[in-house]
Amino acid sequence: MKHLKTDVAVIGAGITGCAIARQLSRYVLNILVIEKEPDAGCGTTRANSGLVHPGYAGDEGTLRLTMCHNGSLLFRKIAPELDIPMIYSGSLLHAEKRQDIAYLEELKKKGTKYGVKGLRVLRGYEEIKKIEPSISKNVVASLYCAEHIITSPYEAALALFENAAENSAKFLFGQKVFSIKYEKSSKAFFIETEDYKGVKSILIEASYVINAAGVFADEIAAMAGDDSFKIQSIKGQYFLLDSNTGPHVKLPNLRLPDPDNIRSKGMVVTPTSGGNLLVGSNYELTDKNDSSTTYDELEEIRKKLSRLIENIPFEKIITAFAGSRAYADTGDFILGPIPHNERFINAAGIQSPGLTCAFLIAEMMADYLKDAGLPLKNNSGFKPQREAIKKINKENLLENNSLYRTDNKYGEIICRCEKVSEAEIVEAIKRGAATIDGIKFRTRAGMGRCQGGYCMLRVLKILSRELGVPVEEITKSGGNSFVALKKMN
Amino acid sequence: MQQGKNNYKKKYDLAIIGGGPAGMAAAVRAHELGIINVLLIERDKYLGGILPQCIHAGFGLKIFNRELTGPEYSSIFEEKIVQSGIDTMLDTMALNIKSENGLKIVTAANSSFGYFDIEAKSVILALGCRERTRGQINIPGSRPSGVYTAGVIQRMVNIEGYLPGKKVVVLGSGDIGLIMARRMHLEGCAVKGVFEINPFSTGLLRNIAQCLDDFNIPLYLSHTVTGIIGKKRIEAVKVSKVDEKLKPVKGSDRIIECDTLLLSVGLIPENELSLTCGILLDNKTLGPVVDENCQTSVKGIFSCGNSLFVNDIVDNVTQAGQAAAEGCLAYLNEKPYEEPSIEVQAGEGILYAVPQKISGFKDVTFSIRVSRPMKNAYIAFGDFFKKKFKFLTPGEMVFIKIKKDIINGLAGGKTRVIKIYTGSK
Numbered sequence: 001m002k003h004l005k006t007d008v009a010v011i012g013a014g015i016t017g018c019a020i021a022r023q024l025s026r027y028v029l030n031i032l033v034i035e036k037e038p039d040a041g042c043g044t045t046r047a048n049s050g051l052v053h054p055g056y057a058g059d060e061g062t063l064r065l066t067m068c069h070n071g072s073l074l075f076r077k078i079a080p081e082l083d084i085p086m087i088y089s090g091s092l093l094h095a096e097k098r099q100d101i102a103y104l105e106e107l108k109k110k111g112t113k114y115g116v117k118g119l120r121v122l123r124g125y126e127e128i129k130k131i132e133p134s135i136s137k138n139v140v141a142s143l144y145c146a147e148h149i150i151t152s153p154y155e156a157a158l159a160l161f162e163n164a165a166e167n168s169a170k171f172l173f174g175q176k177v178f179s180i181k182y183e184k185s186s187k188a189f190f191i192e193t194e195d196y197k198g199v200k201s202i203l204i205e206a207s208y209v210i211n212a213a214g215v216f217a218d219e220i221a222a223m224a225g226d227d228s229f230k231i232q233s234i235k236g237q238y239f240l241l242d243s244n245t246g247p248h249v250k251l252p253n254l255r256l257p258d259p260d261n262i263r264s265k266g267m268v269v270t271p272t273s274g275g276n277l278l279v280g281s282n283y284e285l286t287d288k289n290d291s292s293t294t295y296d297e298l299e300e301i302r303k304k305l306s307r308l309i310e311n312i313p314f315e316k317i318i319t320a321f322a323g324s325r326a327y328a329d330t331g332d333f334i335l336g337p338i339p340h341n342e343r344f345i346n347a348a349g350i351q352s353p354g355l356t357c358a359f360l361i362a363e364m365m366a367d368y369l370k371d372a373g374l375p376l377k378n379n380s381g382f383k384p385q386r387e388a389i390k391k392i393n394k395e396n397l398l399e400n401n402s403l404y405r406t407d408n409k410y411g412e413i414i415c416r417c418e419k420v421s422e423a424e425i426v427e428a429i430k431r432g433a434a435t436i437d438g439i440k441f442r443t444r445a446g447m448g449r450c451q452g453g454y455c456m457l458r459v460l461k462i463l464s465r466e467l468g469v470p471v472e473e474i475t476k477s478g479g480n481s482f483v484a485l486k487k488m489n
Numbered sequence: 490m491q492q493g494k495n496n497y498k499k500k501y502d503l504a505i506i507g508g509g510p511a512g513m514a515a516a517v518r519a520h521e522l523g524i525i526n527v528l529l530i531e532r533d534k535y536l537g538g539i540l541p542q543c544i545h546a547g548f549g550l551k552i553f554n555r556e557l558t559g560p561e562y563s564s565i566f567e568e569k570i571v572q573s574g575i576d577t578m579l580d581t582m583a584l585n586i587k588s589e590n591g592l593k594i595v596t597a598a599n600s601s602f603g604y605f606d607i608e609a610k611s612v613i614l615a616l617g618c619r620e621r622t623r624g625q626i627n628i629p630g631s632r633p634s635g636v637y638t639a640g641v642i643q644r645m646v647n648i649e650g651y652l653p654g655k656k657v658v659v660l661g662s663g664d665i666g667l668i669m670a671r672r673m674h675l676e677g678c679a680v681k682g683v684f685e686i687n688p689f690s691t692g693l694l695r696n697i698a699q700c701l702d703d704f705n706i707p708l709y710l711s712h713t714v715t716g717i718i719g720k721k722r723i724e725a726v727k728v729s730k731v732d733e734k735l736k737p738v739k740g741s742d743r744i745i746e747c748d749t750l751l752l753s754v755g756l757i758p759e760n761e762l763s764l765t766c767g768i769l770l771d772n773k774t775l776g777p778v779v780d781e782n783c784q785t786s787v788k789g790i791f792s793c794g795n796s797l798f799v800n801d802i803v804d805n806v807t808q809a810g811q812a813a814a815e816g817c818l819a820y821l822n823e824k825p826y827e828e829p830s831i832e833v834q835a836g837e838g839i840l841y842a843v844p845q846k847i848s849g850f851k852d853v854t855f856s857i858r859v860s861r862p863m864k865n866a867y868i869a870f871g872d873f874f875k876k877k878f879k880f881l882t883p884g885e886m887v888f889i890k891i892k893k894d895i896i897n898g899l900a901g902g903k904t905r906v907i908k909i910y911t912g913s914k
């Protein structure tokens with residue numbers, strides 16, 4: 001059994017865990033992030049609406065409401081350092097019934113109280129159409145918010161992962177935490193992990209633990225003796241439309257939650273930072289491991305959102321997916337040390353707006369660690385900047401020759417739909433991609449309308465070549481998700 | 490001769506994009522017709538398009554009177570291209586086309602020259618097609634590995650030499666689905682069945698016999714895959730019966746264990762490049778609207794092969810490539826070009842008919858696809874031409890040649906719309 005030792009172990013490399021790792025890498029510390037998936041951002045962080053919420057929604061008295069606006073301000077401040085995409089789009093929240101207008105007014109008041117600027121209630125189709133030309137006549141009023149931002153949640157997580165790693169945080173991928181024991185005498189946690197086959201091979205000794213395990217955070221907390229909360233997984237399904245459909249709407253168009261599940265943020269039709277149109281999501285209680293899509297629920301989404309937005313080009317659907325909200329039974333984020341051990345700190349129940357609040361949660365985690373006695377000495381070598389992989393300019397093609405001159409692999413187009421070159425794929429591998437999905441989420445190769453029909457085998461071979469492993473050992477997303485089963489003779 | 494990426498000229502009379510059977514036939518024919526300054530651009534490392542991965546026999550019966558394999562068929566044209574010294578750039582992706590003052594600027598990229606422009610008097614697009622994916626037909630469920638389109642598996646097995654799995658379910662019973670079912674069986678896989686949503690197979694009868702019956706692979710008509718199961722790797726699919734409206738029948742589903750789902754659910758003409766210069770597409774064929782010379786809505790740009798509409802057999806694609814070269818010659822000769830002012834419309838029972846526009850001054854062979862199987866039916870052109878068929882099916886394209894004097898003689902040449910439709914006796 002391999003034995004590792006660290007000051008802080010972070011469990012989970014979603015946006016929360018990665019933001020925490022990056023925040024902690026500002027200090028002179030050994031940080032180890034443990035993640036069961038083969039990459040950062042494979043959980044809920046990969047499947048959500050990708051909006052930095054301004055902070056007008058949520059129940060009074062909850063962290064989800066009170067942290068949101070400050071969270072979004074911090075997001076805006078830090079994202080540019082890390083080259084995380086941000087589109088200052090603003091948003092509209094639509095009401096279809098006259099009696100809901102009062103509710104929009106209420107949200108406006110609530111948002112204003114927490115510092116959200118520029119909230120306006122628009123009345124009547126003509127008024128709304130000026131902002132969103134694709135609006136349907138079913139909409140009677142909308143809350144306009146100038147502060148909504150479109151981002152890319154998985155690019156955010158990957159950027160944080162890269163920057164944290166650059167600042168010497170360590171990441172252990174493909175290892176699932178299955179037991180945690182605390183030894184009082186040495187004040188150390190002993191964390192055991194297993195790989196996807198259930199082979200137990202690593203024991204991690206950590207002085208402090210942060211639990212950022214998403215929908216599984218209750219199970220991780222329970223391993224440390226905290227069974228004060230339970231997490232339910234509440235699934236949301238989406239359609240993703242072709243990468244030229246984003247401009248069908250001008251900005252995120254949100255739908256008021258249905259009265260029977262007011263807790264949800266409701267559904268949305270929004271452009272993504274990649275130029276696609278994202279249409280979703282519903283709100284259904286499911287098993288934690290379930291991220292499947294279902295026919296009936298997708299139909300419901302299609303119907304409901306077609307009432308808000310005219311002529312959504314559903315014939316251009318390229319894929320559907322689902323994400324799980326980590327809904328704690330307290331109804332709120334659970335942040336802070338567990339009752340009997342201040343060295344084990346929860347960042348749990350991080351449902352929406354968890355993406356928005358990730359940086360703020362990360363700062364709070366550093367404070368909790370300090371309170372628990374961990375000395376935080378500034379890391380003088382900390383590099384806050386990270387640059388995104390340089391992409392091909394699709395508008396002005398000849399301009400790419402400046403990239404080409406640095407690396408002739410910029411001339412070799414691997415993904416025909418999204419126009420991704422071999423140079424970008426090789427760079428993604430250097431930055432930690434080891435799977436087909438790892439390449440896809442870093443470069444968009446395979447994300448387009450043919451869904452990898454053209455590039456998947458090409459990417460497979462590049463991965464094999466660059467990583468020096470046989471093709472039949474490369475996976476789509478870790479575990480046994482092999483692409484090719486065996487070499488033929 | 491510049492095979493590979495050694496060099497290229499800045500100006501050509503004709504640039505052909507796509508080195509599959511359509512593009513190769515166009516290049517060879519253009520050379521025969523005396524268009525000397527021709528460039529052929531292909532993004533793959535070899536010519537042939539889809540053919541090198543189709544190692545089964547079944548190509549060339551119509552043109553060569555023998556059954557060749559894909560690579561054999563392809564090599565006939567590759568050799569001609571080498572012999573005629575046509576400039577060929579492999580491993581080169583055409584990314585954009587601009588039409589400026591009658592000239593076409595093709596922007597392409599490769600790893601030898603980077604990003605560069607080529608000026609051409611005319612362009613033939615022979616881009617082939619892409620495959621419909623799981624997302625496009627909305628199969629719900631989880632998103633594991635092991636779900637691939639037929640072409641991906643064909644390339645994986647026949648070119649790269651890897652087997653995707655051992656237990657295979659095939660969705661779609663067109664020729665490609667049938668041929669791949671046999672291929673997987675021959676590689677030692679258990680093919681659990683071929684599932685087809687329609688009450689009929691669109692594949693050739695001989696393929697059903699030779700690919701399924703001979704190997705006891707079951708064909709389930711009026712069935713579809715309604716769910717994908719498995720966390721990381723596909724473990725099973727849910728299949729259901731469908732009703733007349735092709736909707737799954739509740740309660741009819743069963744689970745079939747598999748580690749591979751092979752999707753052969755349709756091809757879509759590839760036209761991303763066509764759209765960069767604003768070529769008008771037909772929403773039925775999903776390829777460009779063309780006239781009898783294969784010319785698109787942008788003058789001097791021609792389209793053929795599977796990027797124009799999806800063909801059944803390669804022989805037709807070859808002929809289409811030749812026709813495009815001939816059309817291109819008509820354009821390059823700068824004789825007064827006969828403008829296509831007659832519109833061709835697809836009526837009852839017709840899925841589509843190409844060309845969609847004609848001048849009326851030339852004999853025209855229409856490529857027609859019907860929308861459903863029919864027995865003892867006819868295809869009619871307005872009220873002036875009718876042809877009877879014992880059997881019509883969407884799986885087999887119909888070619889009907891109409892003489893120019895028939896069209897031209899109509900109402901003294903005043904006909905502006907021709908409707909093509911089907912009927913029974």
Ligand SMILES: Cc1cc2nc3c(=O)[nH]c(=O)nc-3n(C[C@H](O)[C@H](O)[C@H](O)COP(=O)(O)OP(=O)(O)OC[C@H]3O[C@@H](n4cnc5c(N)ncnc54)[C@H](O)[C@@H]3O)c2cc1C
Binds near residue numbers: 176217281323325
């Ligand atoms: C449908 C939907 C829409 C949303 N929209 C928005 C939005 O627009 N704006 C917004 O701000 N928020 C939104 N959210 C919320 C946001 O997506 C989440 O709050 C955020 O992604 C949570 O990140 P996380 O890192 O806490 O969880 P995750 O991303 O799930 O990360 C947890 C990680 O822990 C790992 N893990 C779990 N157990 C173990 C173990 N035993 N050992 C090792 N690793 C383990 C997992 O593999 C996973 O990678 C939305 C959520 C959903 C579901």
Ligand SMILES: Cc1cc2nc3c(=O)[nH]c(=O)nc-3n(C[C@H](O)[C@H](O)[C@H](O)COP(=O)(O)OP(=O)(O)OC[C@H]3O[C@@H](n4cnc5c(N)ncnc54)[C@H](O)[C@@H]3O)c2cc1C
Binds near residue numbers: 549668804
């Ligand atoms: C599984 C399978 C089985 C088949 N079986 C038979 C059979 O038995 N008998 C038969 O007759 N036919 C068969 N066919 C059909 C036949 O192979 C096709 O109709 C034919 O290959 C289409 O030719 P094409 O030139 O239009 O397209 P393709 O062969 O697809 O060629 C298009 C070429 O264009 C290139 N290209 C596209 N865009 C660009 C760009 N931007 N820049 C540079 N290059 C580009 C592509 O790389 C490709 O090489 C089969 C097809 C399949 C898939």
